[in-house]
């Protein structure tokens with residue numbers, strides 16, 4: 305008998321998301337940069353962006369998404385929190401995850417990680433492997449596993465990326481937005497789930513630092529260099545000629561959209577194909593043909609190209625996020641996963657593939673065989689409640705922040 309037969313499997317136990325209430329439409333952008341509703345719609349499929357104000361900082365969005373995911377799973381508190389983000393909150397230290405833990409009233413290991421816009425996939429992979437690692441350690445010690453099976457890892461992924469955008473640069477400011485998605489990972493002990501191998505199946509992740517030049521912004525820390533890469537001083541003491549001579553340094557998003565576009569299509573579909581191959585999923589099987597896919601919602605044309613390359617029916621591929629929110633960074637596919645689950649579009653046993661790319665460059669894909677039934681209404685947090693909670697968490701956040709100045 306295979307030693308792992310009958311072992312509990314790691315799966316998503318609940319999902320959540322938080323999108324700030326502010327909206328920036330194509331028409332609004334027409335008044336800000338030389339662009340048009342027609343150009344944006346045709347080239348990107350985007351209609352409106354979710355934009356946070358100072359009242360919805362990153363940890364507040366994270367805390368709302370976290371609370372929604374815990375409710376969705378019927379779990380009171382997570383054992384660990386991993387927050388994938390580009391450090392677009394006010395603080396680099398402490399980690400946004402630690403602030404989220406404080407806001408939701410939990411003491412547990414909580415840390416941030418990045419990984420560009422593929423960071424949500426990476427965070428999910430870390431979560432699943434953490435859980436399997438804990439189980440394996442316990443088994444190797446020959447000890448009882450019942451406590452380990454109660455362990456959960458809360459994955460958060462998202463950003464307030466609009467805070468590093470230059471609203472004079474029409475090549476980038478039209479694309480990006482704010483929001484956070486969440487998934488609570490834990491063990492499923494359900495016998496059908498175990499027999500039918502539900503849950504997290506694995507990932508294919510990759511990066512290429514040589515392509516870092518295609519999408520970057522400076523942290524504001526560390527030694528600073530001029531246009532000719534000559535050292536000019538340390539952060540905080542110098543002007544920043546590489547940032548349009550701004551005296552007060554402000555990180556600014558730089559991107560070569562065309563090249564990123566080409567890499568995105570090739571690398572996202574390549575990652576999906578590699579993963580399907582590695583996991584031995586038969587592309588002729590019914591399971592593959594009915595697989596649901598959430599590509600990073602970076603551009604409607606990128607999503608279309610992914611659909612064509614993977615040869616799946618367009619109805620199986622999520623594209624609503626592009627028009628609903630634009631590209632809310634690591635959040636796009638995690639928010640989509642939550643919306644698919646809460647809108648009852650994910651059936652138990654269905655394959656769900658997510659794939660993404662981002663600064664680094666990084667890219668990848670992961671696969672879940674969905675282990676949940678669509679949630680009952682009491683497990684889903686309504687938008688109004690999320691907005692109320694955003695206010696509550698913001699008040700708490702300000703109290704927390706005030707203590708930093710004591």
Ligand code: COA
Nearest residue numbers: 338339340343347421474475478561562564565602603662
């Ligand atoms: N409004 C109007 N015109 C615009 C414009 C805008 N917002 N942005 C660029 N243009 C112009 C360009 O200046 C160019 O004009 P020119 O032909 O006179 O030089 C023309 O439109 C075509 O520009 P191009 O860059 O080739 O357009 P595109 O079809 O590649 O679309 C992006 C540009 C940025 C929308 C597209 O490349 C993209 O989505 N890339 C991926 C970026 C991404 O996903 N980044 C996030 C990664 S996580």
